[in-house]
Amino acid sequence: MIKYPDIDPVAISIGPLKVHWYGLMYLVGFGAAWWLGRRRAHRIGLSKEDVGDLIFYAAIGVMLGGRFGYALFYGFDQVIENPFWLFKLWEGGMSFHGGLLGVLLGAFLFARKHNLTFFQLTDFIAPLVPIGLGAGRIGNFINQGLPGRVTDVPWGMVFPGVGPEPRHPSSLYQFALEGVALFIILWWFSSKPRQRAMTSGLFLVLYGAFRFAVEFVRRPDPHIGFIAFDWLTMGQLLSIPMVLAGLIIIGWSSRLRTS
Template identity: 50%
Template sequence: MFVHPQFDPIAIHLGQFGVHWYGLMYLIGFLAFLGLGKWQINHRTWHGWTLPMLDDALFFGALGVILGGRLGYVLFYQSSYFMHHPAEILAVWQGGMSFHGGFLGVLVAMALFARKYQLKWLSIMDFVAPLVPIGLGAGRMGNFINGELWGRVTNAEFGMVFPKVDNLLRHPSQLYEFGLEGIVLFLILWIYSAKPRETGAISALFLIGYGSFRFLVEYTREPDGFLGLLSMGFSMGQWLSLPMIVLGVWMWIQAQNKKFS
């Protein structure tokens, strides 16, 4: 049995202000995007990409993540609440971000980026996909440090007690997501993208990989109290991941048949 260490959510105290761990995790994700992206430009065959473009892509992507993540949380998870408290939509410091909303935000942001540079949108997404999982893993580590998004009750020996919740053994589902969505998905995409692939294939693999990992881990993650489980016993995270898997499989087939080339 393990007990959550109950870290201080503020990593660095600066008088009345503080730097939160979750904010540092976002920074790690953005720095990983830049570092890995520069390596790809210098060592792999990605036609049309330059280092200044990478900085621009990060700017577009960061806006997509933050705006889309917040709006996704508002629409997918607490639409009724925010309809009655619209002023709190902008209160991101109170928490509340959605991966699926952030993902949609990035899709829109990269479409604008592709239009600016006159590049194919799917080619942009193929370049970006391997750069994303490290940031996803960092975000899940931020969830773990904050002791939030804990798992369901379990009898497993590797269960963890989250004292601010209760004294029951629970799955450390944040760590499962860190491992699968962060480390494993990164390795799959990084290795697969080492060789030139058909347009859309890398993006399709990201959709299949993330959607499948998230769907599986949701079985160990405590559903949001204000939502619970939805139809067929699936959580909101699972229902939002299913379209990713289906779309990814379709895109994979299309890519192998060179429909996007």
């Protein structure tokens, strides 16, 4: 068993002002996407300044979509009980699937503004996303969130507030898969010309598969539990349409010419 690191979730505290590590991880993700995007902006006819605008659209999509998605899929009862809970972002409670929908809406609006096709832009965005996903999972870990299921593996950790049993550090698994592995694969794959929408479809399939797999060792949300079959979680249920959509997109894309 490994001792859970005692890290203060508050990174900076100045009087009543508290800056949490979880929030800083979003800045890391947006900053990395901005820096990487500027390196490839010319590929789709964008200027480096345009990338800053794109990150703004994406940030709004992530924050609104992620929060409202979490409220819809995971925390509807909390919103009914206390509507102001929606604004307590430092407590966690962001849904990737909701954030994805928000980013896709932002991408649609941005693409129309800059005369780009939707998939032309999403193919550009997809390799920029994993670093932010990985940083977010580190934020979850520091925030003592997303504990795994009870385990006897040597690297199991005792998470504060969820009992004395060692558990899988599932947020670190997600960091490794959704952050590191997904970035390496997509950045390499998109470094060469591909058919339109192929990179977007690959992103959906890989993220959905990674998330589905990790859910088997991640503790289900206590207020939801299993959705069906005594093993299907909400995260898995939301990932299935992603994988199916990704496979359909890849099948359609494979018939196109390389762009």
